[in-house]
Amino acid sequence: MLRLTPAVDRPLRLALVGAHCDDVEIGCGGMLLDLAGRGALAGVDALVVASTPERERESRGSLAAFCAEVPHMVRFGNLPDGRLPGHWNAVKDLLQEFAASIAADVVLAPSPADAHQDHRLLGELVRTAFRDHLVLHYEIPKWDGDLGAGRPQSYWPLTAELLHRKYELLAEHYVSQRDHDWFREDTFGALARLRGMECRADYAEAFTCPALVLAVGRDA
DSSP: OOOOOOOOSSOEEEEEEESSTTHHHHHHHHHHHHHHHTTOEEEEEEEEEEOOHHHHHHHHHHHHHHHTTSOEEEEEEEEOTTOGGGGHHHHHHHHHHHHHHOOOSEEEEEOTTOSSHHHHHHHHHHHHHOTTSEEEEEOOOOTTOOTTTTOOOEEEEEOHHHHHHHHHHHHHHOGGGTTSTTOSHHHHHHHHHHHHHHTTSSEEEEEEOSOOOOOOSSOO
16 A cells, blocks of 8 residues: 655645535545644635525534634535536536635545436536646445445545544534434444545545646656
């Protein structure tokens, strides 16, 4: 297993793209907590494409908690849940406008292999807006049984404390999701344990990376 630890001489700026209000926290909330806790983030910009006023309130509170003291901004597309493929032009415009308005080092977005149509569309379109960025596609557990379809190759190891804190914040802020049978700490913990096993860690979040340029000892 190859571990790369690149030297970064400044805090990172993240761009988070989600179809729904809890997507980014489920997919990469552990990474977000870890980076924020290390003082390694300069800022976070988030775009949530499908939203309602109630869930927007949940999202604002959740991202504020996950980002802690890190400056952050979230904008909402107000498109209907479960219908994003029917709003292809609007989704494309939202992504283009978002990409043009921010500066990001890393972009985190759903996977193009995701079985949910909303996630899948964003995963397919995100690289048309962020053509010169490192894009990591996160995964979201669901009843569709699509885990592994994207075959993750990149991992962010997590401690048990970070994993537990991630679920605590999800449960605290996403009250509307508490009654769903999948919205449980053992669901997120089981996936994180499997991904941790794959990268020789206790727990981890996993990502697919469509393109990565390595530049060692020279300017990129």
